[in-house]
Amino acid sequence: MSNQGSDSLAEACTTVRVCEAEGVARVASAARKRAALFLRVRGAVAVALACASLVGCASSTDVVASDKPGSYTVAASAxxxxxxxxxxxxxxxxxxxxxxxxxxxxxxxxxxxxxxxxAMTEHASSVSFECHPRF
Structure with missing residues (x-):
């Protein structure tokens, strides 16, 4: 009987070791997946920021009448x-x-x-123009 008890104990220990090993493998696999996902998300954020920096922004001044009647100036920068x-x-x-x-x-x-x-400086355009009747 004691032989049968030690076989059961050995089998139980083996089962526990296998379960522990599987659990560790699952945790390690999940950690690798999270790390890979984090790297992809970080890469996507970097690409989005790079694109946003290339797009930049633009603004313009109000139209201002010049010294000459019917002539105006407006400036814009980007x-x-x-x-x-x-x-x-x-x-x-x-x-x-x-x-x-x-x-x-x-x-x-x-x-x-x-x-x-x-490439990475402010660019500006100043336009002097007149308004004419449509024909």
């Missing part, structure tokens, strides 16, 4: 990325067009000055 000058230009041109559109007229650009060409 930051972030190599194409910031294009956003500044587009914003200044849109502001000029919208200003004249509100008066039932069309815009005519006389002069544009652009500054800032480096």
């Amino acid at each position: 930051t972030g990325g190599r194409m910031a000058w294009a956003r500044a230009h587009e914003l200044a041109m849109n502001e000029a067009r919208d200003y004249c559109d509100r008066r039932g007229m069309q815009s005519s650009v006389n002069r544009e000055t652009v500054s800032g060409v480096s």
Whole structure:
């Protein structure tokens, strides 16, 4: 009988060791999965921030009447990325067009000055324009 009892005990110990090993393996596997997920999330956040820094933001001034009657000036600036000058230009041109559109007229650009060409600097566009009647 004692032989049978020691066999049961040995079997129970083996079962406990196997269960413990499986439990440790499950915990280790879950930890690896969490670590991999964390790295993917961290990578996605880094990509999103990089894209956001390239997009940047743009702003414009109010349209200001110049010394010449019927002539106006508006300036816009944008930051972030190599194409910031294009956003500044587009914003200044849109502001000029919208200003004249509100008066039932069309815009005519006389002069544009652009500054800032480096990748991560502020780029600016200043547009001098006139409003003319639509034909």
